[in-house]
Amino acid sequence: METIGTQRPGGRTERTRRAALDATLELLGERGYAELTVEAVAERSGVHKTTLYRRWESAEGLVAAALLMGTEQEWAAPDTGSLEGDLREVNRELVHFFTEPGLRELPIASISAAFLSTRAADALEEFYVDRHARSAPIVERAVARGEVPAGTDAVEVVRVACGPVFYRLFVSREGVTPRDADVAAAAAAAAAKAGVFVTATDG
Numbered sequence: 001m002e003t004i005g006t007q008r009p010g011g012r013t014e015r016t017r018r019a020a021l022d023a024t025l026e027l028l029g030e031r032g033y034a035e036l037t038v039e040a041v042a043e044r045s046g047v048h049k050t051t052l053y054r055r056w057e058s059a060e061g062l063v064a065a066a067l068l069m070g071t072e073q074e075w076a077a078p079d080t081g082s083l084e085g086d087l088r089e090v091n092r093e094l095v096h097f098f099t100e101p102g103l104r105e106l107p108i109a110s111i112s113a114a115f116l117s118t119r120a121a122d123a124l125e126e127f128y129v130d131r132h133a134r135s136a137p138i139v140e141r142a143v144a145r146g147e148v149p150a151g152t153d154a155v156e157v158v159r160v161a162c163g164p165v166f167y168r169l170f171v172s173r174e175g176v177t178p179r180d181a182d183v184a185a186a187a188a189a190a191a192a193k194a195g196v197f198v199t200a201t202d203g
Contacts, residue, residue: 019045020052024066029106033063033113033120064119067110071130083142084189087161090135091181094165099176111170132158139192148192153199160197161188 023045027036036059042049056062078089097103114121132155139154148157164184168176191197 016047016051017055020047020056020062021066021069023047024062025069025106028063028066028109028113032109033116036063038062060117060119063113063117064123067113067120067123067127070127075131075134077135077138079137079141082145082189083138083147083157083192084186086138086141087158087185087188088182090138090158091161091165091185092178094162095176095178095181098165098169108169142192149195149198151198152192152195153197156197156199157188157192160191161185 020041023041024036027040027044031040038049038052038056038059041047041059041062042052052062056065078086080086080089097107110120110124114124135158136154139148139152139157142148143150143152161184164187165176165181168174168180
């Protein structure tokens with residue numbers, strides 16, 4: 001899931017914001033959080049460093065704001081016609097963005113930043129809260145089709161589907177393939193169909 005948002009309409013203030021935050025994301029992917037500075041963002045973006053300090057206070061503030069741009073991105077959950085198919089597409093998208101050279105640098109640096117900065121961690125959490133909300137229709141449609149029981153926790157289904165992908169990427173560091181993503185999606189779908197994630201029932 002990408003962390004760069006789509007541009008919102010606005011005047012000079014919005015153009016300045018976009019220039020600064022886009023530059024922040026570029027530098028985050030290139031250098032990592034520890035090497036990112038306000039001065040470097042000013043040089044890359046063309047926005048004077050006094051403006052950056054006044055609005056975002058620090059490199060940490062810039063990174064947090066930049067990560068939140070992901071909530072502006074136009075993204076909708078896949079709709080393949082089955083729960084497993086939808087979860088498979090979500091997982092394959094993760095694999096693509098976290099392993100493809102030229103794409104993987106930024107999302108990996110974003111995760112790393114969250115371990116070094118409380119503000120970055122809060123921003124990343126907000127990003128995933130937004131993604132979980134947008135992913136909920138995957139399970140809602142599955143309930144409507146009768147694939148899974150009513151009361152199935154949509155967020156938990158998505159977490160369990162994606163968890164093995166992140167485990168391979170950031171814990172075991174063994175790498176992840178589309179096949180691994182498909183297996184994790186199938187396991188989560190099977191568990192959901194068995195009622196593992198039911199937290200409430202109607203009535």
